Amino acid sequence: MNIQEVAKRAGVSNATASRALNRVPTVHPRLAKKVWRAASELGYYPNTLARGLVSGRTRILGLIVSDITNPFFPEIIQSFENAAVENNYEILLVSTQHDLTRMENSVRRMFERRVEGVAVFTSGIDEQLLGQFRSRNVPLVLVDARSAFPRSVNLKIDYRHGIRQAVQHLAALRHETIAFITGPLRLQSALTRKNAFEDALHEIGMQVDPRLVVDGDHTLEGGMRAFGSLLATGLRPTAVMCSNDISAIGVIREAYGLGIRVPEELSVIGFDDVHMAQFIVPPLTTVRISHGELGRLAFEALLTELECEQPSQDSTEYVLSTDLVLRASTALAPRGQIGSN
Secondary structure, rough: OOOOHHHHOOOHHHHHHHHHHHHOOOOOHHHHHHHHHHHHHOOOOHHHHHHHHHHHHOOOOEEEOOOOOOOHHHHHHHHHHHHHHOOEEEEEEEOHHHHHHHHHHHHHHHOOOOOOEEEOOOOOOOHHHHHHHHHOOEEEEEEEEOOOOOOEEEEEEOHHHHHHHHHHHHHHOOOOEEEEEEOOOOOOHHHHHHHHHHHHHHHHHOOOOOOEEEEEOOHHHHHHHHHHHHHHOOOOOOOOOOOOHHHHHHHHHHHHHHHOOOOOEEEEEEEOHHHHHHHHOOOOOEEOOHHHHHHHHHHHHHHHHHHOOOOOOEEEEEEEEOOOEOOOOOOOOOOOOOEEE
């Protein structure tokens, strides 16, 4: 099957059929519809690779995430892909699994496929790889980037607002022994959340007890281990805030195994508001990031850069807000359980 057959079926010239299948806007919509109908009836699919070689555009965007199995990412990916499909773009999705070699291979594949822009939702990309995008003039969207350069967009998340709300909520519930389980502190986002928690405690006049700030790794098992480490200090926190929802769910699971009731004996707050947070028992109080908005904004930022006649020589920044979502995993601090056992 070839384009000549499609043109014959649609009753148009080969040139008109070619322009229609390449979505050239000068083709009359009625003719374009006839060509696409004929192509569908004949089972003809345009060769997008060949079309890209002719037009100089592939209409492929890269999307890099750290762990596709992490419930934080599916809604972001879906939102980004929906926007891409609506605008006649394809996406090349890669999951790095926090592995530098895998990240480097993924970036190489994107250059080989001649992606037009890339959204990076992982902190594992180093300056050398970023330099390769800059040298090829490929637009980038980054999350909480620490450096700025031309044709880059930084999606900055306001972690502090939501975490401040969470700490004030626990204080209003009379909790005085509040613990925090961090994420991997090599990640800038995890370090920022930890600092925001400590600053929020200071704002309400509470001291940060280093024994109540325990390292985690943003996994279920890590949340369980971290909660066990907290109890091993001899302190019994009445509330635990976690750097992400998955760790918080791990805390609730470990508390259940130890016979500690949530929220009657222990209040738990997460961060992210992943989809499953509202379905666990008890439903998780958490700080919400709009994953759908994050994915949509990343695509729109790339599209704006790609369609701009004069590419920007500056970095652009967008700020996404966070807010506390109250559910059933928090309650008044229990009497007689404040401080040491």
